[in-house]
Amino acid sequence: MPDLSINFAGIKSPNPFWLASAPPTNSGYQIMKAFDAGWGGAVWKTLGVPVVNVSSRYGGVNYRDKRLVGFNNIELISDRPLADNLREIEEVKKRFPNHAVIASLMVQSRQEWHDIVRQSQDAGADGFELNFGCPHGMCERGMGSAVGQEPKILQMIVEWVMEVATKPVIVKLTPNISDITEPALAARRGGADAISLINTIQSIVGVDIDQFAPYPIVDGKGSNGGYCGPAVKPIALNMVKNCAQHPDIKLPISGIGGIENWRDAVEHILLGASSVQVCTAAMHFGFGIIREMTSGLEQYMVDKGFSTIYDFVGKALPNVLPWEQLNMKYKVMANIHAEKCIGCQLCYTACEDGAHQAIRLNAGTRVPEIIEENCVGCNLCSLVCPVEDCITMDRTDSGTEHITWKERVAAGTAPTEFNDERAGGRHHWVPEPSAALGKERHKTLPGKARVYAGDLGL
Amino acid sequence: MAEFFTPTTEQEFAANFAQLKPLMNRTEALYESSRCLFCFDAPCIKACPSGIDIPQFIRQINSGNETGAARTIYEANYFGNACGKVCPTEVLCEGACVYNLQDVKPIEIGRLQSYATTKVIESGKKLFSPGAANGKSVAVIGAGPAGISAACELRALGYAVDVFEAKAQPSGLTVYGVAPYKITNEETLAEMDYLQAQFGYNTHFNSPINSREELMKLENKYDAIFLGIGLGKTNALGLPGENKINCTGAVEFIAELRQHHHEIAVGRKVIVLGGGNTAMDAASESARLGAEQVTLAYRRGKEEMGAYEFEYDLAKGVGVSGLFNVAPLEIVGDDYVAGVRFIRTETINGKVSEIAGSEFVEPCDMVIKATGQAKQTEFLRLIPGLEVDGKGRIVANAHTGQTTNPKYFASGDAWNGGAEVVNAAAEAKLTARGIHAYLSK
Numbered sequence: 002m003p004d005l006s007i008n009f010a011g012i013k014s015p016n017p018f019w020l021a022s023a024p025p026t027n028s029g030y031q032i033m034k035a036f037d038a039g040w041g042g043a044v045w046k047t048l049g050v051p052v053v054n055v056s057s058r059y060g061g062v063n064y065r066d067k068r069l070v071g072f073n074n075i076e077l078i079s080d081r082p083l084a085d086n087l088r089e090i091e092e093v094k095k096r097f098p099n100h101a102v103i104a105s106l107m108v109q110s111r112q113e114w115h116d117i118v119r120q121s122q123d124a125g126a127d128g129f130e131l132n133f134g135c136p137h138g139m140c141e142r143g144m145g146s147a148v149g150q151e152p153k154i155l156q157m158i159v160e161w162v163m164e165v166a167t168k169p170v171i172v173k174l175t176p177n178i179s180d181i182t183e184p185a186l187a188a189r190r191g192g193a194d195a196i197s198l199i200n201t202i203q204s205i206v207g208v209d210i211d212q213f214a215p216y217p218i219v220d221g222k223g224s225n226g227g228y229c230g231p232a233v234k235p236i237a238l239n240m241v242k243n244c245a246q247h248p249d250i251k252l253p254i255s256g257i258g259g260i261e262n263w264r265d266a267v268e269h270i271l272l273g274a275s276s277v278q279v280c281t282a283a284m285h286f287g288f289g290i291i292r293e294m295t296s297g298l299e300q301y302m303v304d305k306g307f308s309t310i311y312d313f314v315g316k317a318l319p320n321v322l323p324w325e326q327l328n329m330k331y332k333v334m335a336n337i338h339a340e341k342c343i344g345c346q347l348c349y350t351a352c353e354d355g356a357h358q359a360i361r362l363n364a365g366t367r368v369p370e371i372i373e374e375n376c377v378g379c380n381l382c383s384l385v386c387p388v389e390d391c392i393t394m395d396r397t398d399s400g401t402e403h404i405t406w407k408e409r410v411a412a413g414t415a416p417t418e419f420n421d422e423r424a425g426g427r428h429h430w431v432p433e434p435s436a437a438l439g440k441e442r443h444k445t446l447p448g449k450a451r452v453y454a455g456d457l458g459l
Numbered sequence: 460m461a462e463f464f465t466p467t468t469e470q471e472f473a474a475n476f477a478q479l480k481p482l483m484n485r486t487e488a489l490y491e492s493s494r495c496l497f498c499f500d501a502p503c504i505k506a507c508p509s510g511i512d513i514p515q516f517i518r519q520i521n522s523g524n525e526t527g528a529a530r531t532i533y534e535a536n537y538f539g540n541a542c543g544k545v546c547p548t549e550v551l552c553e554g555a556c557v558y559n560l561q562d563v564k565p566i567e568i569g570r571l572q573s574y575a576t577t578k579v580i581e582s583g584k585k586l587f588s589p590g591a592a593n594g595k596s597v598a599v600i601g602a603g604p605a606g607i608s609a610a611c612e613l614r615a616l617g618y619a620v621d622v623f624e625a626k627a628q629p630s631g632l633t634v635y636g637v638a639p640y641k642i643t644n645e646e647t648l649a650e651m652d653y654l655q656a657q658f659g660y661n662t663h664f665n666s667p668i669n670s671r672e673e674l675m676k677l678e679n680k681y682d683a684i685f686l687g688i689g690l691g692k693t694n695a696l697g698l699p700g701e702n703k704i705n706c707t708g709a710v711e712f713i714a715e716l717r718q719h720h721h722e723i724a725v726g727r728k729v730i731v732l733g734g735g736n737t738a739m740d741a742a743s744e745s746a747r748l749g750a751e752q753v754t755l756a757y758r759r760g761k762e763e764m765g766a767y768e769f770e771y772d773l774a775k776g777v778g779v780s781g782l783f784n785v786a787p788l789e790i791v792g793d794d795y796v797a798g799v800r801f802i803r804t805e806t807i808n809g810k811v812s813e814i815a816g817s818e819f820v821e822p823c824d825m826v827i828k829a830t831g832q833a834k835q836t837e838f839l840r841l842i843p844g845l846e847v848d849g850k851g852r853i854v855a856n857a858h859t860g861q862t863t864n865p866k867y868f869a870s871g872d873a874w875n876g877g878a879e880v881v882n883a884a885a886e887a888k889l890t891a892r893g894i895h896a897y898l899s900k
Binding site: 387448 | 489490492493496497498499500502509510511512521531534535536557558560561885888889
């Protein structure tokens with residue numbers, strides 16, 4: 002059996018799945034329930050001077066019938082007195098000595114940071130996560146993302162914390178910044194033991210088109226919130242990768258953002274995370290999702306022959322390159338497997354209107370045909386095709402040649418002038434603009450008029 | 460024991476004749492509409508005789524624009540709600556859904572269609588209004604799917620329209636002929652009210668037109684006459700004993716059933732003669748009325764029946780049994796039906812022949828003849844110059860519906876020989892345009 006346990010910057014956990022600091026970690030009750038269910042660790046809902054929240058705190062993004070592909074909140078840090086939280090941390094640690102309990106912290110003055118770090122340590126927290134990420138409410142008071150966006154201040158606060166911390170310190174980063182590596186480097190300079198990312202993305206999750214107000218609506222008004230859920234995973238993965246690849250950061254990364262199943266977790270780990278944090282999925286489906294996550298991760302490790310998490314932390318990183326280092330000789334071409342095609346023709350209309358006019362329809366069949374000389378291998382058709390493996394992107398180059406943009410620039414073979422003969426699309430067939438006119442006009446007519454448009458001149 | 464108890468109240472009737480395509484709620488409509496792939500040049504549109512832009516209205520439902528969805532539907536087909544419920548979608552739009560090729564359940568297009576149309580009908584939201592009056596008028600004979608559809612379209616084009624109907628209610632077979640588990644009278648008539656409230660055509664019920672004098676009055680008063688007369692009574696079989704009590708035509712039986720529900724009586728042992736969709740309906744309906752034994756008797760083999768497979772499955776599902784390769788010779792009994800004398804048949808090279816000496820009597824106390832409807836040939840003879848083809852169908856221009864008497868136009872069963880509501884609705888819309896083109900010359 003593979004070993005799922007981790008030692009994250011000195012914080013031990015039976016598996017890499019932690020609950021992120023958020024509503025699911027608001028109380029000892031919830032965390033004990035989560036540990037009972039199988040979670041490896043939990044980052045306590047951020048401690049500080051307790052807040053007062055508004056009612057109506059969450060908003061969702063639905064895609065068609067799928068609920069909460071995106072989620073946002075305008076809830077603040079813990080609204081419970083510190084003593085209550087600390088007492089429960091102690092209780093949890095007593096009951097679950099081998100699970101990771103991390104205290105998320107957010108205060109203002111040096112004295113406050115010292116006090117809260119000491120008290121949390123005394124309560125038995127295994128480590129700290131400094132919340133420099135919250136992008137709503139708290140940032141208006143100079144905390145949360147307001148700190149994460151100012152590397153110098155971030156570094157200073159980390160230094161204050163390190164003055165008293167005897168347990169590992171994780172700095173949680175905000176994605177609301179143009180270059181995530183800058184605050185990550187500041188955390189390193191300040192002496193932090195690890196970083197975690199991403200916190201939520203500043204967002205308006207939707208607008209009520211009848212009340213003319215953003216969701217979630219508080220007495221007819223709204224405010225920007227923090228965006229999370231499955232939709233943010235791609236942003237998180239990219240930022241995790243940026244931090245993991247940076248030669249000077251060199252800190253363990255706790256990956257956060259859009260993790261809902263084992264697959265999402267593996268992706269974060271392959272890009273450099275060595276623990277993962279989950280919130281939205283637990284808020285949506287409850288703590289029980291952990292069973293699928295651990296069993297999926299375990300099965301993946303068995304299938305791949307990995308015995309520990311560390312066997313594949315960052316394993317995809319060598320394959321993430323700057324664009325200019327990609328092989329321009331690599332060619333794929335769409336291949337429609339007619340026997341699987343159901344004739345929806347989504348590939349046709351996608352390529353026709355959204356790509357390179359490399360698919361045609363032929364009379365007498367609903368199966369579209371690839372115009373090989375026009376196919377640039379963009380993948381679009383295979384992405385819109387609703388049938389598994391019906392359109393495959395097959396390699397057509399010999400696999401023996403390799404040239405990158407960087408090399409072409411160096412060799413002087415890259416286009417440099419506006420009308421350069423070496424333009425990538427120069428020898429590519431593009432239809433005459435006027436050929437578009439009226440091509441699909443019949444589709445705009447109702448009923449039989451479509452069919453008889455020609456006959457009756459309607 | 461019968462599969463169904465004989466219904467004695469409206470509630471029991473409604474339970475026995477529960478809607479095959481019940482109204483969706485918003486959640487179901489959202490889920491179902493989310494599955495639509497939004498095919499390019501969608502096969503469902505092509506399979507729809509009225510050419511409704513189905514992916515468009517499904518997308519409109521999905522984005523919460525039910526009113527727009529209803530408009531998309533009604534722009535192509537004024538019997539939008541009725542068609543959603545009574546169309547044989549299994550062989551039309553839903554049968555063409557590309558999901559079938561992937562062994563995935565096709566989109567429930569009919570139910571989505573009714574979901575959108577029911578919403579606007581219930582809200583009473585106006586989608587259309589009559590066009591500016593053009594000073595011309597058209598008489599419409601028959602308030603069925605063809606007649607009402609033509610009336611709507613003609614009103615939209617600015618014509619004054621009077622609809623003459625022999626029966627007491629509009630929508631033709633939708634309220635008099637379709638099986639009650641496909642659509643209720645209430646929802647049928649609600650759609651008719653909804654249309655009339657918007658288009659404002661005049662209706663004259665209990666006003667049969669059946670003499671040359673009456674036709675001449677119309678010819679003198681109106682600029683054009685639209686024939687939406689449908690078909691006539693059930694064909695007589697010419698069998699001995701056909702006039703016995705409890706030997707009835709399917710069309711007449713169903714009309715009674717639709718109007719009087721559980722108050723009509725059905726036999727304990729019913730034999731339905733025929734192999735078409737109406738035979739399936741009559742058989743299912745007999746079973747749902749509490750008949751203990753319902754037998755479908757057909758001259759040829761099972762696979763040669765004209766009925767859609769799903770219609771036969773539906774009948775089998777309520778306990779109807781099939782009796783194939785039998786031809787009726789005589790309805791036996793004294794005053795009342797007591798049985799049918801059959802002779803066994805065989806089909807050789809497509810020709811049915813009787814097997815000598817194979818006669819037998821199948822006892823029953825009711826016979827329903829579902830052996831086709833007669834054409835209205837007598838009435839059509841009253842119209843000078845109007846030609847019918849060898850099968851008694853009105854001859855008319857395929858794109859304009861104009862008959863060989865230029866003042867008369869036709870659509871629906873009387874023209875196509877007997878098809879679905881959707882065919883009549885689609886044809887009538889086209890014919891109204893044909894009338895407009897003719898009168899605009």
